Amino acid sequence: MGYEVTTRDGAAELIEDADTYCQEGPLTTFFATDPGRQVIDSWSVRLASYRTAEIVRVRRVEGGAGGGWSTTRLAG
Numbered sequence: 001m002g003y004e005v006t007t008r009d010g011a012a013e014l015i016e017d018a019d020t021y022c023q024e025g026p027l028t029t030f031f032a033t034d035p036g037r038q039v040i041d042s043w044s045v046r047l048a049s050y051r052t053a054e055i056v057r058v059r060r061v062e063g064g065a066g067g068g069w070s071t072t073r074l075a076g
Contacts, residue, residue, distance in 0.1 A: 003030055005050055006057040014061060015048045021058070028052045 002016040018030040022040060029049040031040050 002061045004059045007054045
């Protein structure tokens with residue numbers, strides 16, 4: 001699982017292995033969490049951060065590793 005982030009300039013980037021994301025001040029940060037955990041805590045790993053004002057779309061992406069990709073629009 002991961003997320004595809006599209007920014008205002010039209011660039012799209014895939015953040016693989018991200019389980020969740022949240023806004024932290026002016027940034028939106030994507031995290032990997034331990035299997036079975038459903039919260040962002042001190043054990044979570046920050047994978048990427050973007051200026052929230054620059055994000056126009058976030059899509060959840062599932063699959064990969066030869067299984068293909070499917071996307072779900074979440075925001076934007």
